[in-house]
Amino acid sequence: MSYITDLPYSEGYCPEQSPLSLAFVAWLNGVRGPDLSGAFTYCDLGCGQGTSLNAFAAALPEARFIGIDLSEAHIASARATATAAKLENVEYRCADLAELDLDTLPELQIVAAHGLYSWVPESCRSGVRRLIRARLCEGGLAYISTNAMPGWGPLMPLRDLMLSASSEGQGSAERASRGVALLKELREAGAALFKASRAAYNMVDQLLESDLSYVAHEFFNPSWKAFYFPEIVSELETCGLHFIGSQPLHMNEFSLTVPTQFHALFAASESRVESEVHRDFVRGETFRQDVFIKGAAASASVEDLASWRFGTTTRRSDLTKKKTFRHCEVELSSPVFAPLAGALSLGSGTPKELEELAPVLAEVPSEDRLDALLLLVFAGRAMPFARSSRVHRAPSGFQRCTMPLEYNRQQLARSLWTRPQVLLSSPVAGTGIELPFLDALVIEGLCQVGVSGFVEWAKATLAEKERGPKLLERGALEQLLAAFLAERLWPLVALELLSVS
Ligand SMILES: C[S@@+](CC[C@H](N)C(=O)[O-])C[C@H]1O[C@@H](n2cnc3c(N)ncnc32)[C@H](O)[C@@H]1O
DSSP states (O other), X not given: XXXXXXXXXXXXXXXXXXXXXXXXXXXXXXXXXXXXXXOOEEEEETOTTOHHHHHHHHHOTTSEEEEEESOHHHHHHHHHHHHHTTOSSEEEEEOOTTSOOGGGSOOEEEEEESSXXXXXXXXXXXXXXXXXXXXXXXXXXXXXXXXXXXXXXGGHHHHHHHHHTSOGGGOHHHHHHHHHHHHHHHHHTTOHHHHHOHHHHHHHHHHHHSOHHHHHHHHOSSOOOEEOHHHHHHHHHTTTEEEEEEESGGGGOGGGTSOGGGHHHHHTOSSHHHHHHHHHHHHTOOEEEEEEEESSOEEOOGGGGGGOEEEXXXXXXXXXXXXXXXXXXEOOOSTTHHHHHHHHHHEEBOHHHHHHHSGGGGGSOHHHHHHHHHHHHHTTSSEEESSOEEOOOOOTTOXXXXXXXXXXXXXXXXXXTTSSEEEEEETTTTEEEEEEHHHHHHHHHHHHTHHHHHHHHHHHHHHHXXXXXXXXXXXXXXXXXXXXXXXXXHHHHHTTSOEEO
16 A cells, blocks of 8 residues: 555645646746646646645636546545536546556646655655656646655654554554544653654644544655655756745745844855755744746746736735734735725736726835735735636625536535535636635525525524524624625625626
């Protein structure tokens, strides 16, 4: 067995592997990625249950998506979601990457492997490199996430101990459960390792909060490797890949990712690889999400930003709130942020189109506008969008909502009562969007019974599902509906998540 198959991996959405976001990593680092404005092909290696891939396929109907995974259960689940959502631009293949017949794959513009490379044997890793060498086009992008050193240094003994506490025959869920229980017991009894390493101490808390499927897939695979960054760079150079940057997007702005006392060290750094190594030490990084380009990279200029579109999925009132990164806090309060946030709350578009939405922006020096826009992107308040759009407020007499995409209707039905967030897909944003439960609840109500019936419907449904006692208090549902109609509905219509009638 090269990878555990007796316990499905939990469904999880990875926004960092979204095509537009990956291409933007390239731009941030002065590199021109592949043209994603029309048809392109994206292949997800070790795609799991296809959660991310199905969301991308629903958002970008002109592109083609291929998911490959060893697990029959994962592929069956991914296909079931795609079929129910009537997605015609995504296909799933059950195959071992170590032995994949590459002739069956088309030329690819993007290859992604999230949660795969560190957890599989060398035969699979070399299969990934073979695929990239043979099928990723020149100028194509690869996204590869890995467990990182030195962050894993003090944590590796925890894995060894958990493995030794059970044998393979016991099944992955049972092994994970025993392993976590043992770590907890040792920590509570005052074992020295947990006193010496804060990271090891905290890891036990993290494991206690995680579901067993995550613990099993993270710790109990027979192959497991944490890489020092230069190792991963030289290993991937053998298939023609060159490192360009990392995800999440703010990781491409060093000043946001290390405390100020280290800024001089980074300024003196002789190469990007050296900076990355230093940063991994400074941050004690355990996980990296890196982006590479195949072959010689064409350079991108600041002017190229003019053809990018930006939008937001954040409420207007939250757009300029202070942002806390791991090592710094950033105020989004200088005078440029208010009109920029105003423009983003009116629609999505190129920097020029945003300027038209808030003409006062034209009075701000262009570098300040650019810095502010990028800071909103790094803060996760704005992001690259596929299309321009306008938020229109329709007349107040509307009654019902519908969800134009079958994918979104299916997602709402399967996730509303079972998950803290509902993953939807926006053709305007060109990617998946996770909505919190309360937004999803109002959407479900507006689709089922409309505005006038919402409060009664929500009361009955919440009581039946034994959910949300606070919401059932007098007035809370009326307030929830009013706030949604005032602030949330029309931006969601502009994102084509909803339409009204
Ligand atoms: C940790 S999961 C990540 C799944 C998905 N990328 C995600 O982020 O949710 C790793 C996936 O890689 C798949 N996998 C492991 N070895 C593989 C191999 N040799 N060939 C194809 N898929 C493999 C597993 O079945 C599993 O679905």
